[in-house]
Amino acid sequence: MSPLLLTLLALFCHALAISPIHTKGSKLFTSDGAQFFVKGIAYQLIEDDPLVDNVQCQLDAALMKTLGANSIRVYHVDPTADHDGCMSTFADAGIYTWIDLDTFNSYILWNGNPPQWNQTMYEAYQKVMDTFQKYDNVAGFFVGNEMLTIGSDSVAAPFVKAAARDMKAYRDQKGYRKIPVGYSAADIAALRPNLQNYLACGSNSSEALDFYSLNAYEWCGEASYEVSGYNMLQQNATSYNIPIFFSETGCNTPAPRTFDDQAAILGDEMADTWSGAIIYEWIQEANSYGLISYGAPLDPTATAANAVGGFVRAGTPLPISPDFENLSNHWATLSPTGVSENAYQATEIPPPCPTFTSGLWEVNGNVPLPTIGAKAATYTSALTSATPEAGTGTAAGTGTGTAAASAAASTTASSAAVSRRGAPLGKYPDDRITPYLKGLFPSLKRWIKDHRETWFYIRGLLIPIVLAAIVL
Numbered sequence: 001m002s003p004l005l006l007t008l009l010a011l012f013c014h015a016l017a018i019s020p021i022h023t024k025g026s027k028l029f030t031s032d033g034a035q036f037f038v039k040g041i042a043y044q045l046i047e048d049d050p051l052v053d054n055v056q057c058q059l060d061a062a063l064m065k066t067l068g069a070n071s072i073r074v075y076h077v078d079p080t081a082d083h084d085g086c087m088s089t090f091a092d093a094g095i096y097t098w099i100d101l102d103t104f105n106s107y108i109l110w111n112g113n114p115p116q117w118n119q120t121m122y123e124a125y126q127k128v129m130d131t132f133q134k135y136d137n138v139a140g141f142f143v144g145n146e147m148l149t150i151g152s153d154s155v156a157a158p159f160v161k162a163a164a165r166d167m168k169a170y171r172d173q174k175g176y177r178k179i180p181v182g183y184s185a186a187d188i189a190a191l192r193p194n195l196q197n198y199l200a201c202g203s204n205s206s207e208a209l210d211f212y213s214l215n216a217y218e219w220c221g222e223a224s225y226e227v228s229g230y231n232m233l234q235q236n237a238t239s240y241n242i243p244i245f246f247s248e249t250g251c252n253t254p255a256p257r258t259f260d261d262q263a264a265i266l267g268d269e270m271a272d273t274w275s276g277a278i279i280y281e282w283i284q285e286a287n288s289y290g291l292i293s294y295g296a297p298l299d300p301t302a303t304a305a306n307a308v309g310g311f312v313r314a315g316t317p318l319p320i321s322p323d324f325e326n327l328s329n330h331w332a333t334l335s336p337t338g339v340s341e342n343a344y345q346a347t348e349i350p351p352p353c354p355t356f357t358s359g360l361w362e363v364n365g366n367v368p369l370p371t372i373g374a375k376a377a378t379y380t381s382a383l384t385s386a387t388p389e390a391g392t393g394t395a396a397g398t399g400t401g402t403a404a405a406s407a408a409a410s411t412t413a414s415s416a417a418v419s420r421r422g423a424p425l426g427k428y429p430d431d432r433i434t435p436y437l438k439g440l441f442p443s444l445k446r447w448i449k450d451h452r453e454t455w456f457y458i459r460g461l462l463i464p465i466v467l468a469a470i471v472l
């Protein structure tokens with residue numbers, strides 16, 4: 001085939017592609033400039049990578065499309081495996097993926113050990129990013145899941161931030177797409193809102209998360225926005241400067257699940273602030289959070305094909321009633337449009353970095369982050385011995401930074417955070433043709449950007465005509 005034909009073909013195929021996601025201010029946008037709201041499903045059929053068996057992915061993606069999902073979250077992947085099949089299957093179904101960079105042997109905090117962010121982990125995270133960055137339907141990466149669970153775990157928070165800093169720098173240095181990097185937090189009242197604020201705070205956005213997300217199971221049964229405590233989550237997140245969403249939700253007691261919380265999250269109460277939710281989880285297992293099963297439960301010791309722990313983990317997904325329909329019914333009626341990227345001015349500023357409160361939040365302000373491989377004990381003692389003067393004038397502040405210093409840092413950040421808007425559409429004087437022609441091309445480009453769907457449609461019609469003209 002001629003290079004021209006190949007190019008045209010590539011353009012044609014691109015027209016069908018999924019539009020990648022990025023962040024601006026507190027919101028997620030597709031490259032079409034539309035705000036994106038997550039309607040996701042936690043998807044981990046097996047402990048190992050579920051994105052390698054394309055036959056299974058096809059079966060599941062088809063039913064997820066029926067359900068109305070636009071995202072999955074995968075907690076463990078094998079960066080050495082081939083994901084092309086599954087990733088394109090999900091992309092074709094309009095489904096994005098949220099991928100955890102860590103796995104069983106690379107957690108920043110686990111099992112009561114001191115927090116770690118070291119070279120081995122950095123390289124392991126890099127491999128996952130290297131493998132997945134090429135797929136347009138990767139919506140984001142998590143540097144960790146639910147690692148901090150009590151107030152004193154807060155000493156690990158700078159390590160989480162350091163991991164995000166380094167993965168963002170690695171992404172940019174490799175010239176990868178600006179795939180958002182975030183953290184998925186456990187919903188711990190004692191850590192709230194300190195952790196949320198800490199991970200976003202400071203004037204240097206290279207050292208903050210791109211998004212924050214929460215695993216919250218507060219809304220159970222016939223609760224309501226107030227009774228569930230979602231109103232408090234909303235209070236804590238109002239005017240937050242980076243995107244925030246539920247990375248797990250779906251309380252299962254009492255059964256059946258109604259998913260009524262979706263109406264709050266994706267509706268008037270929260271959609272101005274929150275970017276949607278991921279439901280825990282796709283497969284029915286012993287914990288009873290499944291939306292589907294691959295057959296009746298077995299004896300936990302059964303050794304049937306694809307069975308682990310008493311549950312078959314492959315095959316045709318069968319909806320669990322009424323949970324599946326309940327969720328599907330909600331999602332069908334909830335399609336917030338939010339704001340278009342062009343119309344949105346990201347004026348939110350980073351929250352102040354929380355100050356030290358023994359047992360609750362043991363990181364004092366905007367402390368310098370640990371370097372790769374820093375030992376927790378050495379790092380912490382350096383912080384406590386730092387004097388207020390040590391870091392005067394630096395954006396990083398000092399270990400003994402005060403609330404005032406953090407607030408000052410945030411104020412500085414505010415001017416930087418004010419978004420640069422696209423130039424307004426020019427007005428062309430009708431007596432001079434040159435400026436008009438000069439303006440035509442950018443206007444056309446802008447029109448395409450704003451009307452991407454229409455443009456793809458037109459282009460889809462034009463390309464076969466051009467091809468036919470060349471061939472005939």
Ligand SMILES: *[C@@H]1O[C@H](CO)[C@@H](O)[C@H](O)[C@H]1NC(C)=O
Pocket residue numbers: 105106107108116118119120121
């Ligand atoms: C990094 O930490 C992990 C545990 O999270 C550990 O298994 C590994 O040996 C450490 N590597 C280095 C170089 O310290």
Ligand SMILES: *[C@@H]1O[C@H](CO)[C@@H](O)[C@H](O)[C@H]1NC(C)=O
Pocket residue numbers: 165204205206207395396
């Ligand atoms: C922001 O943070 C990055 C990563 O730590 C660092 O390289 C850069 O120098 C910082 N910028 C400022 C202005 O401090």
Ligand SMILES: *[C@@H]1O[C@H](CO)[C@@H](O)[C@H](O)[C@H]1NC(C)=O
Pocket residue numbers: 189192193232233235236
């Ligand atoms: C954040 O939430 C907690 C409890 O969930 C609440 O006590 C606190 O007042 C909230 N803070 C703000 C600033 O809304």
Ligand SMILES: CC(=O)N[C@H]1CO[C@H](CO)[C@@H](O)[C@@H]1O
Pocket residue numbers: 256257258322323325326327329330
């Ligand atoms: C929103 C929704 O569809 N709710 C339904 C969930 O399932 C129960 C039990 O079948 C129904 O009564 C609800 O109407």
